[in-house]
Amino acid sequence: IPSGFLGALVGGFLAGGIMLLLKSVFKKLPKSLDGIKSILFYPVLGVILTGFAMLIINIPMSAINSGLNNFLAGLNGTNALLLGALLGGMMAVDMGGPINKAAYVFGTGTLAATVATGGSVVMAAVMAGGMVPPLAIFVATLLFKNKFEVKDREAGLTNIVMGLSFITEGAIPFAAADPVRAIPSFVVGSALTGGIVGGLGIKLLAPHGGIFVIALTSQPVLYLLAVLIGAVVSGVIYGLLKRKEA
Known part of the structure; x- marks a missing residue:
């Protein structure tokens, strides 16, 4: 995606935040579901939510990344x-x-x-x-x-x-x-x-x-x-x- 390295950096923090949120949401589930939380709920929902969130984050981060690269490219030569x-x-x-x-x-x-x-x-x-x-x-x-x-x-x-x-x-x-x-x-x-x-x-x-x-x-x-x-x-x-x- 056009947000590049800077977008990936923000995405990493975003993924961590979403996982903490999911842990908070599911903390009241019965202990019998602890196994399925780790192998199903967290990874699947974490990836889906992070992916959709990145669609939004990509918009401003792409502008920042492109602006930085265009500025540096303009100084070339x-x-x-x-x-x-x-x-x-x-x-x-x-x-x-x-x-x-x-x-x-x-x-x-x-x-x-x-x-x-x-x-x-x-x-x-x-x-x-x-x-x-x-x-x-x-x-x-x-x-x-x-x-x-x-x-x-x-x-x-x-x-x-x-x-x-x-x-x-x-x-x-x-x-x-x-x-x-x-x-x-x-x-x-x-x-x-x-x-x-x-x-x-x-x-x-x-x-x-x-x-x-x-x-x-x-x-x-x-x-x-x-x-x-x-x-x-x-x-x-x-x-x-x-x-x-x-």
Whole structure:
């Protein structure tokens, strides 16, 4: 359905709410019917009600999804630097959440149409931006050791692998612990990296893989340099803003 990933996200919450409602409605049924509730009432009614509810939810969510995609598509081409910066920044806002996935899905959607021309600049910016937050954690824990506990410094080493593998979620524990300082720091570096990649017109042929698909970029050295610049900028900002552990 045209509501895409964002509609699916809302649908997941909607399904959970409907199941809770059904449990409330059927809680007074005799215990002898407990078995049939689990294998018949909940799954059948849950699917039917969620399906019909999604017909309604699909209307506004389709408009939101289409509007977002049209806006991003309108920035393509001559505005590649701006588009790269925007998508790179989106990858660091929630690191695996709906904003991150909206940018990622948009990036993967450009791959099929760009294979014949050497890959997608959009996908390259998305992946580069997503690699920055975990690498920024390593930079911050390396340069500002006195502000992090031992366990956090050890996690910083783990985040090297996470970042190089394009697993943005590695930075989530740090972002969750200090969102006011961490998330803006990550967004700045990721947006910078995405903008550099977009401005240089670096292309990528793969939807995932991080450093392991670096050979599928049009300019591997510059691509890695863009990621490094963003990681250092984010790491330094985060380190400067972070309060020293008690």
